[in-house]
Amino acid sequence: MTASHRAFMRARSVIAGGVNSPVRAFKGVGGEPIFMQRGEGAYLFDVDGRRYIDYVGAWGPLVLGHADPDVTRAVADAAARGLAFGTPTEAETELALEVRALMPGLEKLRFVSSGTEATMTALRLARAVTGRDKVIKFEGGYHGHPDSLLVKAGSGALTLGVPTSPGVPAALAAHTLVARFNDPDSVGALFDRHGHEIAAVIVEPVAGNMNCVPPVAGFHEHLRALCDQYGALLIFDEVMTGFRVAPGGAQALLGIRPDLTTLGKIIGGGLPVGAVGGPAALMDQLLPDGPVFQAGTNSGNPVAMAAGLATLKKLKAPGFYETLSQRATDLTTGLSQAAARHGLAYATNAVGGMFGLFFAEGPVRYYEDVMGADVDRFRSFFHGLLGLGVYLAPSAYEAGFVSAAHTQADIKATVAAAEQVFSRLAGP
Numbered sequence: 001m002t003a004s005h006r007a008f009m010r011a012r013s014v015i016a017g018g019v020n021s022p023v024r025a026f027k028g029v030g031g032e033p034i035f036m037q038r039g040e041g042a043y044l045f046d047v048d049g050r051r052y053i054d055y056v057g058a059w060g061p062l063v064l065g066h067a068d069p070d071v072t073r074a075v076a077d078a079a080a081r082g083l084a085f086g087t088p089t090e091a092e093t094e095l096a097l098e099v100r101a102l103m104p105g106l107e108k109l110r111f112v113s114s115g116t117e118a119t120m121t122a123l124r125l126a127r128a129v130t131g132r133d134k135v136i137k138f139e140g141g142y143h144g145h146p147d148s149l150l151v152k153a154g155s156g157a158l159t160l161g162v163p164t165s166p167g168v169p170a171a172l173a174a175h176t177l178v179a180r181f182n183d184p185d186s187v188g189a190l191f192d193r194h195g196h197e198i199a200a201v202i203v204e205p206v207a208g209n210m211n212c213v214p215p216v217a218g219f220h221e222h223l224r225a226l227c228d229q230y231g232a233l234l235i236f237d238e239v240m241t242g243f244r245v246a247p248g249g250a251q252a253l254l255g256i257r258p259d260l261t262t263l264g265k266i267i268g269g270g271l272p273v274g275a276v277g278g279p280a281a282l283m284d285q286l287l288p289d290g291p292v293f294q295a296g297t298n299s300g301n302p303v304a305m306a307a308g309l310a311t312l313k314k315l316k317a318p319g320f321y322e323t324l325s326q327r328a329t330d331l332t333t334g335l336s337q338a339a340a341r342h343g344l345a346y347a348t349n350a351v352g353g354m355f356g357l358f359f360a361e362g363p364v365r366y367y368e369d370v371m372g373a374d375v376d377r378f379r380s381f382f383h384g385l386l387g388l389g390v391y392l393a394p395s396a397y398e399a400g401f402v403s404a405a406h407t408q409a410d411i412k413a414t415v416a417a418a419e420q421v422f423s424r425l426a427g428p
């Protein structure tokens with residue numbers, strides 16, 4: 001019996017499902033979660049002493065890899081000065097200035113402690129300033145778990161929202177309209193019917209929670225134009241893509257100016273930070289200068305701010321994103337070539353430091369393409385790689401991440417491991 005198995009049994013006795021976030025439980029791939037003990041650069045080490053090349057990166061935040069020395073030092077220094085004050089600190093202003101320098105559209109920000117809080121706040125603000133209740137989201141889009149956003153369409157139908165979870169009031173879900181990612185006409189049709197009731201469109205500019213699906217050319221220009229035409233706000237949920245696909249996020253990469261932007265993950269460098277930002281006139285509608293309620297005991301925590309600031313500073317190193325993107329494309333190209341040698345249907349996507357792998361013919365552009373991929377094959381692939389010391393996200397519907405700590409040698413070792421698994425999958 002492994003130490004990891006014992007740890008999971010103990011956890012299950014006292015923590016719901018044994019995990020504090022459901023995907024961690026390996027339900028998507030079968031088997032049991034691996035309990036980790038420490039991380040270093042590109043590697044994770046489990047409680048049984050096994051090493052893994054990590055492509056989860058704590059689900060996005062660790063763009064510098066695990067336990068980056070500059071980040072851990074900044075955290076230790078901040079902690080030594082006090083863990084929390086519940087007063088403003090200069091660290092919050094420093095981080096806000098750093099974010100604004102990278103994303104000039106965020107004239108003002110408000111820090112929160114998670115991506116969920118950020119999208120919840122953005123939605124409330126959008127509804128408040130427009131005086132409208134409805135929002136459009138995309139099938140397969142994930143924005144954390146505010147009630148209004150835990151909604152998806154039934155089998156591709158463009159219809160009023162159906163809650164994804166029990167406990168979400170149907171009356172609230174009815175205000176959430178669901179469109180098809182990369183299909184501007186599906187959004188146009190919703191605006192045709194409900195245009196003057198729609199407060200906002202919220203979108204992951206590069207979809208990252210139905211695996212990784214880049215936007216098709218012109219998609220976001222279409223969203224921008226529809227929002228402008230109907231007076232709705234365009235919310236870019238950059239919790240994942242912010243500082244991941246480019247220093248200025250997807251909005252810089254795509255050349256689109258959203259009205260509001262939500263951030264999380266990398267902005268906290270591994271500690272819990274989220275943010276919502278946009279033009280001063282909008283952001284000033286939040287309390288205390290405006291009437292829209294928003295608050296948080298742990299918001300702007302000085303230790304978390306220090307981790308975020310130390311992380312963002314390192315992203316400005318010359319060539320940082322070129323190298324990060326190169327690693328991701330070296331990985332996806334290497335994997336595609338290996339799969340092709342074994343005659344497997346395999347497709348990949350990559351944008352900046354995020355990537356997607358699919359057992360499908362490809363290209364993968366739509367939610368249905370993702371759903372059409374062979375999940376059983378993915379499960380075998382996942383467990384095969386895990387056994388060879390490569391840690392992918394334990395679900396076919398999650399994006400993968402590389403970090404600045406991943407070397408060419410790590411990528412090569414990963415492709416070599418994958419080649420072994422592909423040859424087994426292809427059979428005799």
Ligand SMILES: *Cc1c(COP(=O)(O)O)cnc(C)c1O
Pocket residue numbers: 113114115116117119142143144145204208209237238239240241264265274
């Ligand atoms: C992770 C994620 C969230 C939720 O962030 P939490 O910190 O887990 O609440 C929201 N939006 C997107 C795009 C995400 O990837």
